Structures are given as C-alpha cells and as structure tokens.
C-alpha cells in the first residue's frame with residue numbers, strides 16, 4: 001500500500017487484466033501454467049465455470065429450466081456429457097447456456113481479482129472473443145496451432161473422436177478472425193519446450209509494452 005506525505009494511504013491500483021484465449025486444444029491451459037510459473041496469478045474461467053454450475057443453486061435451477069433435469073445426474077453433479085451432446089449440436093441453446101453461466105463466472109472473477117495484489121493478472125477462457133470479454137481486458141493473448149495438431153492433442157487428452165473435436169471447433173470463432181483481433185500471439189506448432197520459450201518471450205514483451213504505455 002502506498003503512503004503519501006500527509007500520512008494518509010492511497011488504495012492499491014487495480015490489477016491490469018490480460019485475457020488469454022485459444023480454441024479447443026490450442027494449448028492455452030498449458031501456456032497458463034507457464035505464466036503461473038513466471039509468478040503471475042491466473043484465473044481459469046472454464047474450470048471455475050464447471051465448479052460454479054455445481055455449487056450455485058440459483059444457477060443450477062436456471063440450467064435445469066433451460067436444458068431439463070437431465071443436465072444434472074442423480075448425485076446432483078453437472079452432467080457434462082449430456083449437456084455437451086445437447087449444446088454442441090444447437091447454436092441457439094449454446095448461446096443461451098453461455099448467457100446463463102457467464103454472469104455467475106463474471107461475479108466470481110471480479111471477486112477473485114479483488115483479492116489479487118499482482119500488477120498483472122491473467123484470465124484464461126475459451127470464449128474471450130465469443131463473449132466480447134476482450135473489451136474488458138487491457139490486452140489479449142491468443143494461443144494458436146494448426147487444426148490437425150489441435151485435434152490430435154484433444155483426441156489424445158480426452159479420448160474424443162476426430163469428428164467430436166471438429167464439431168466443437170466449428171462452434172468457435174474461426175482462427176483467422178481471432179488472429180486478426182490479437183496483437184500478442186503464441187504459436188504452438190512445436191514441442192512443449194518451444195512453447196515455454198515462446199510464452200516467456202511474448203509475456204515479457206507485453207509487460208514491457210504495458211509498463212511504458
């Protein structure tokens with residue numbers, strides 16, 4: 001906390017929020033871990049969303065109203081497999097689900113930010129541009145990789161089929177549009193060591209630019 005000459009205190013400056021995004025399997029969560037290793041706090045929107053849909057009773061009832069009682073299984077947990085099978089085949093339902101879940105995630109994020117003391121904090125989300133959240137960030141970073149690599153990585157990680165991953169990809173903003181919207185881009189077409197080096201390079205460049213802005 002800053003102390004002014006008169007002995008009064010001035011509030012901590014608000015952290016600068018950096019959005020971190022990328023399509024399915026681009027490697028954004030891996031990059032987020034590297035950013036944490038550099039000492040910065042990261043908020044994982046997609047992970048928190050999955051916790052909030054189980055914990056927030058008001059949200060739960062809104063989701064049941066939208067998708068039916070099967071959206072939760074017998075033990076009360078969010079039935080991701082069922083929800084995915086509904087929404088990834090239906091644009092309108094996917095938008096409605098986003099609009100239902102997002103306000104709760106936003107509130108949770110704001111609460112998290114208020115507890116951070118770092119000058120920079122990062123918000124990892126698959127839907128930065130799709131939900132217009134880039135407008136609420138000081139800067140945005142995009143992680144991108146060739147489609148075939150992304151599909152293979154998700155098939156290996158989740159056991160999803162080629163077609164299942166492709167269907168989700170088709171629901172996301174095209175890569176070329178995201179690239180056009182972003183200054184700071186991390187290309188993830190090589191190995192993990194290269195990804196770490198590239199992440200450190202891009203983050204250091206972004207911070208230098210922000211600090212002189």
Ligand SMILES: CC(C)(COP(=O)(O)OP(=O)(O)OC[C@H]1O[C@@H](n2cnc3c(N)ncnc32)[C@H](O)[C@@H]1O)[C@@H](O)C(=O)NCCC(=O)NCCS
Nearest residue numbers: 023024025045046049080083084098101102105126168171
């Ligand atoms: C549809 C759900 C049940 C699928 O869960 P599942 O565990 O099978 O997959 P996971 O969450 O890991 O998502 C798989 C991939 O789909 C993509 N994805 C997830 N939600 C969306 C979406 N609303 N629009 C486009 N792509 C999405 C992400 O890139 C992710 O990598 C789940 O993602 C969900 O409830 N999404 C709704 C909105 C949401 O959570 N938004 C997040 C933050 S605001």
Ligand SMILES: Nc1ncnc2c1ncn2[C@@H]1O[C@H](COP(=O)(O)OP(=O)(O)OP(=O)(O)O)[C@@H](O)[C@H]1O
Nearest residue numbers: 023024025026027028029030153157190191192195
């Ligand atoms: N450069 C790389 N070399 C090898 N494996 C990688 C590389 N980058 C990411 N991976 C692996 O690919 C998978 C997808 O990466 P990650 O989970 O970081 O992507 P994501 O963008 O967060 O995906 P999603 O949106 O689906 O959650 C993970 O299993 C990760 O370990």
